[in-house]
Amino acid sequence: MFRSDREGRRAAGAGDGKPGIPTVPPRAAELLALLPRPALRWALQRLVAGVGRRHPDLFERLGEHASATFLIDPTDLPVAVRLWPRPEGPQVEIVGRPVLRSAWHARIAGPLAALLGMIHGRLDGDALFFSRDLAIEGDTEAVLALRNALDDAELDLPDEAAACLGPLSPLVARPAGLVVPLAERMTGVALSRAGRPPL
Amino acid sequence: MTGARARGAGQRPGPELICPAGTPAALRTAVAAGADAVYCGFNDETNARNFPGLNFSRDEMARAVRHARERGVRLLLAVNTFPRAGAFELWTRAVDDAARLGVDAVILADLGLLNYAAHRHPDLRLHLSVQAAAANADAIRFYAETFGVKRVVLPRVLSVEEIAAINDAVACETEVFVFGGLCVMAEGRCSLSSYATGRSPNMNGVCSPASHVAYREEGEELVARLGDFTIDRVPRGAPAPYPTLCKGAFAAGGYRGHVFEDPASLDAATLIPQLADAGVAALKIEGRQRSRAYIEAVVGSFRRAIDAHAAGRPLPAGDLRRLSEGQSATTGAYRKTWR
Structure with missing residues (x-):
């Protein structure tokens, strides 16, 4: 699904000489655009609600910024996500582009691989920003609070997705433990947490 | 030269590696990546990285102390801002809690707070923060003799030769920054x-x-x-x-x-041998505001470099420029090439 950036930019991980941040090929992005948004939103809402339940410390770190509206903007996808990280129940919405400036307080934009790498603690947000792989707009303080809260939460999205399935979780977790590392090697994208123990 | 004295301070040979942690997860990452000591702050204005979403509650600090101690790593607490008039109690409470929680040292800058800590908690090890800008032997001796300061974090305005001269003239340990953001002003005195x-x-x-x-x-x-x-x-x-x-x-x-300073970060990895020979006890990485990815990469890189130097091996190649502000690095004042 992903490809290496051909413009010569380099990743914000440890050291030089790494390939650039991979981007979603336009054809794959077009296919994603065909998926029904209500279904996408339902899946993402379950995931985010589960993260909120399992990581309540996130909201402590967000503090007053939990009342902000964030636009998470994967620039290589046809859609973005509005996030309301409310302690009483975080909410998400899938939105098409362009997104009105009045629709968010803080925007974090970059290739999906950069956003996933940051969530999983594999890429440094500041370095992604310095290298222009990541752009932020609006309430900078809210962006920092969200970044710090997510970094401390040590999220692993495959684990979080599996946990959403309740009793069926073990059925998914084991195959995911085999598929995720393989997919990471093929795509160069951080699909799991740094230091994640093998399942 | 005081190198032997400095090396005696750590558990491993060579200077100690002092690493930043802005969150409990970052602390665990620093410990796993090879830190000898980790420095942190409470989540209020008593420390110089009072950023949103960062730092430790008292409960988190208690758990951090246990986590570090169980792995043979020391925990240093930065209480290194200057108390506001009328609000001194916020800072003294931080020092009291540091002593209660059993941190290995507090890093202080303010004279009044140093005096408070020295008298109220005589067994609490005191380090002088870079914020105090103690840049000569007389100033360092004053802090050591008056308050019993055991280690001074030197401001980033000194050459390696000047650091060696200071170490020859003082009895307490010195610590220097080797990586991260640079500050061009006399530290602690910029407005x-x-x-x-x-x-x-x-x-x-x-x-x-x-x-x-x-x-x-x-x-x-x-x-x-x-x-x-x-x-x-x-x-x-x-x-x-x-x-x-x-x-x-x-x-x-x-x-x-x-006009004042290029947006470049400090990277003194290549100077580890010279800094060790100059008698520096500890090498410090800046960046409590940075992510686990930064901590893992930078701490790991410096761990390998210090261990290689201690074992008499050549320093491994490391390039952390992409993690730096301005995407470029400098050895700063350690090599005053403009002189």
Whole structure:
């Protein structure tokens, strides 16, 4: 699904000489655009609600910024996500582009691989920003609070997705433990947490 | 030379590696990556990285102390801002809690707070923060003899030769920064952030606070603002700047450039042998505000370099520029090539 950036930019991980941040090929992005948004939103809402339940410390770190509206903007996808990280129940919405400036307080934009790498603690947000792989707009303080809260939460999205399935979780977790590392090697994208123990 | 004395301070041969942690997860990462000691702060204005979403509650600090101690790593607590008049109790409570929680040392800058800690908690090990800007042997001796300070973090304005001269003249340990953000001013005495935003690293624990930072795309340029000031504008593809006044670009008299300081970060990895020979007890990495990815990469790189030097092997090649502000690095004042 992903490809290496051909413009010569380099990743914000440890050291030089790494390939650039991979981007979603336009054809794959077009296919994603065909998926029904209500279904996408339902899946993402379950995931985010589960993260909120399992990581309540996130909201402590967000503090007053939990009342902000964030636009998470994967620039290589046809859609973005509005996030309301409310302690009483975080909410998400899938939105098409362009997104009105009045629709968010803080925007974090970059290739999906950069956003996933940051969530999983594999890429440094500041370095992604310095290298222009990541752009932020609006309430900078809210962006920092969200970044710090997510970094401390040590999220692993495959684990979080599996946990959403309740009793069926073990059925998914084991195959995911085999598929995720393989997919990471093929795509160069951080699909799991740094230091994640093998399942 | 005092190298042997310095090496005796750590559990491993060579200078100790002192690593930053802004969150419990970052602390665990630093410990796993090879830190000899980790420095942290409480989640208030008593420390110089009082950023949103960062730092430790008292409960988190208690768990952090246990986590570090069980793995043979020391925990240092930075209480290194300057107490506001009328609010001294916030800072003394931080020192009291540090002693109660059993941290291995507190890193202080303020004379009054040093005096308080020395008298109230005589068994609490005291380190002098870089914020105190003790840059000569007389000043360091004063802190050591008056308050029993055991280690001084030297300001980033000294050459390696000057550090060696200080170490030959003082009895307490010295610690120097080897990686991360640079500060061009006499540390702890800069008012630029306060001028632009009303908040400063010295009093509030934030330099150029994010609450006053704004980025905007203007055509092909990224414009970075701090409060009412445009600090820099860079073309597409150029490294993005963080709008600290001292690293801003200014135009005057037909010249446009970085008047005070280039937006580059310190990387003194290649100077580890010289700093060890100069008698430095500990090498410090800046960046409590940075992510686990930064901590893992930088701490791991310096761990390998220190171990290689201690074992008499050549320093391994390491390039951490991509993690640096400005995407470039300097050895700063350690090599005063402009002299």
